[in-house]
Amino acid sequence: MADPLFEIMKKELTSYYSQMGTIFRNGIFLVLFGALTIYQLTQVVARYGPTAQIIAAGLDVLLALAAFFPVNMAGGISVMAFPVERDQKTLEHLLSLPLSDRQIFLGKFIAAAIAGIAGMALMYVVIFGFITLNYSITPSAILSDGSLDLMAFAICPMLVILLILVTVIVSSRVSARETYIVNIFSVFVLMGLNIAVSTLNIDTMMFNTALAILLVPAILVSYVIGTRTFNRESLIKNL
Amino acid sequence: MIEIERLTKMYDATHGIREIDLTVNRGVSLGLLGRNGAGKTTLVRTLIGLLKPNSGKAIVNGIDVSSDPVSVRKVIGYLPEVFGLYNDMTVYNTLDYTGRLHRIEARDRSDRIEYLLDRLELTEIKNMKTGALSKGLRQKVGFARALVNDPQVVFLDEPTSGLDPIAARGIESLIAELKKDGKTLLITSHIMPEAEKMCDCVALIKDGRLIASGKISDIKKKYSEPAVIVRLQDPASAGQAATMLRAMLPGVEATDSTVTIHGADPDKTTLMINRKLFEANIPVLEIRRQESSLDDVYFKAMEA
Numbered sequence: 273m274a275d276p277l278f279e280i281m282k283k284e285l286t287s288y289y290s291q292m293g294t295i296f297r298n299g300i301f302l303v304l305f306g307a308l309t310i311y312q313l314t315q316v317v318a319r320y321g322p323t324a325q326i327i328a329a330g331l332d333v334l335l336a337l338a339a340f341f342p343v344n345m346a347g348g349i350s351v352m353a354f355p356v357e358r359d360q361k362t363l364e365h366l367l368s369l370p371l372s373d374r375q376i377f378l379g380k381f382i383a384a385a386i387a388g389i390a391g392m393a394l395m396y397v398v399i400f401g402f403i404t405l406n407y408s409i410t411p412s413a414i415l416s417d418g419s420l421d422l423m424a425f426a427i428c429p430m431l432v433i434l435l436i437l438v439t440v441i442v443s444s445r446v447s448a449r450e451t452y453i454v455n456i457f458s459v460f461v462l463m464g465l466n467i468a469v470s471t472l473n474i475d476t477m478m479f480n481t482a483l484a485i486l487l488v489p490a491i492l493v494s495y496v497i498g499t500r501t502f503n504r505e506s507l508i509k510n511l
Numbered sequence: 512m513i514e515i516e517r518l519t520k521m522y523d524a525t526h527g528i529r530e531i532d533l534t535v536n537r538g539v540s541l542g543l544l545g546r547n548g549a550g551k552t553t554l555v556r557t558l559i560g561l562l563k564p565n566s567g568k569a570i571v572n573g574i575d576v577s578s579d580p581v582s583v584r585k586v587i588g589y590l591p592e593v594f595g596l597y598n599d600m601t602v603y604n605t606l607d608y609t610g611r612l613h614r615i616e617a618r619d620r621s622d623r624i625e626y627l628l629d630r631l632e633l634t635e636i637k638n639m640k641t642g643a644l645s646k647g648l649r650q651k652v653g654f655a656r657a658l659v660n661d662p663q664v665v666f667l668d669e670p671t672s673g674l675d676p677i678a679a680r681g682i683e684s685l686i687a688e689l690k691k692d693g694k695t696l697l698i699t700s701h702i703m704p705e706a707e708k709m710c711d712c713v714a715l716i717k718d719g720r721l722i723a724s725g726k727i728s729d730i731k732k733k734y735s736e737p738a739v740i741v742r743l744q745d746p747a748s749a750g751q752a753a754t755m756l757r758a759m760l761p762g763v764e765a766t767d768s769t770v771t772i773h774g775a776d777p778d779k780t781t782l783m784i785n786r787k788l789f790e791a792n793i794p795v796l797e798i799r800r801q802e803s804s805l806d807d808v809y810f811k812a813m814e815a
Contacts, residue, residue: 276612364593365591371581
């Protein structure tokens with residue numbers, strides 16, 4: 273018998289992706305952020321030439337912009353975590369089931385994290401697919417850059433997970449509207465990162481390494497805060 | 512079985528429950544009665560471990576709620592007063608999801624769900640989305656959901672609230688069946704006639720305090736104004752009977768063929784009244800204690 277946290281996770285994902293509105297909205301965001309990232313990349317390539325090194329350097333900065341999409345996608349499911357349960361009056365019953373606080377919190381968080389990571393993978397397919405088709409440069413040639421590897425496979429996923437974690441923690445305390453605001457605010461974090469990398473004259477490898485190292489404790493601290501401060505009583509009081 | 516000892520849960524200086532002592536034996540249905548805001552829901556939420564008590568002790572089915580709330584939630588069923596269903600799920604999937612969260616094995620879960628669907632007459636709509644159901648049917652699904660784990664103790668918060676009389680009667684008959692199955696029930700309500708039908712015992716809560724508890728008949732006895740009703744065969748003799756009884760007892764009132772003696776203890780006066788009327792040759796149909804409704808008793812207890 274599967275742990276109930278996986279049942280919660282499965283139910284969250286099924287509910288989220290069974291709505292036509294969700295698929296439509298995510299499709300629009302994928303096209304929007306994908307097109308924006310690709311447009312900026314073509315500007316870089318037009319200026320410096322279509323080589324694997326130039327594209328890798330461009331993506332080093334632009335992947336943070338592309339991460340808007342997965343964060344937004346996971347934001348939708350994070351909002352469903354608690355505020356929607358509260359609005360549709362299903363929360364009290366869920367809390368009355370023989371589940372630990374950890375199972376409820378993790379079930380909700382993992383569902384949002386899967387949505388976020390899936391969104392990120394989808395965005396990579398779009399970007400690298402465009403590069404392969406347009407410039408005939410394979411992803412393996414681009415991803416031989418250590419700094420970009422860090423950005424693509426460590427920083428962006430960790431950033432997405434951190435922002436989702438924060439959204440889920442916040443969602444257990446506030447309304448759906450306020451959770452959306454936090455989710456939108458998290459986009460500014462990504463935007464700040466994007467601007468910092470592109471405008472400051474810094475060594476991207478060093479910057480990315482430092483950021484990756486910083487993100488690990490940030491995620492752990494957020495996780496501990498999330499699980500330790502998850503409180504049925506405050507959830508019930510807010511019903 | 513539910514055992515509550517000096518249980519206190521205060522939200523602030525005035526709101527909450529204070530020093531509640533109560534026992535509900537196995538197979539008994541107890542009606543928790545009180546006004547809105549009296550503390551009924553707070554007591555239920557504390558008993559199922561959703562709220563942590565400030566002090567006192569609560570044992571549900573032999574498990575201490577404060578030290579092991581998760582185990583308590585394994586053996587209870589709960590129907591909140593205001594509850595929702597996942598509108599995009601079918602009736603069957605709603606019950607199945609709850610069963611999965613209770614970690615019931617697939618085969619047992621499927622058998623249990625089919626049994627509940629059949630017993631609650633939901634089989635025909637089991638593949639319908641819950642969002643498309645009427646309030647009465649949603650209440651039934653909520654009820655079935657509370658019973659998926661075959662709980663030993665069932666908490667029902669205002670189970671008939673907002674239902675039409677037919678749907679309410681359906682819920683009442685389900686509660687009767689649960690009682691037959693030996694389940695312990697704690698039902699909150701502020702609809703007295705329904706509580707009287709559904710419960711064996713009642714507990715009255717006022718401003719967070721338990722003011723009375725026990726069998727309905729005992730509570731009625733305690734809070735009813737004692738009165739004796741004498742029904743006469745001949746309405747014309749009511750005046751004569753009243754005059755005669757007034758000489759012995761205060762509070763005698765005659766209407767049609769009935770004489771009511773307010774304040775008279777039926778246990779002490781019935782024989783005497785019967786003898787006097789027999790001696791006066793006034794034929795009597797019956798002499799009985801005046802029955803108060805739970806409604807009357809409730810108001811009296813709340814005013815006290």
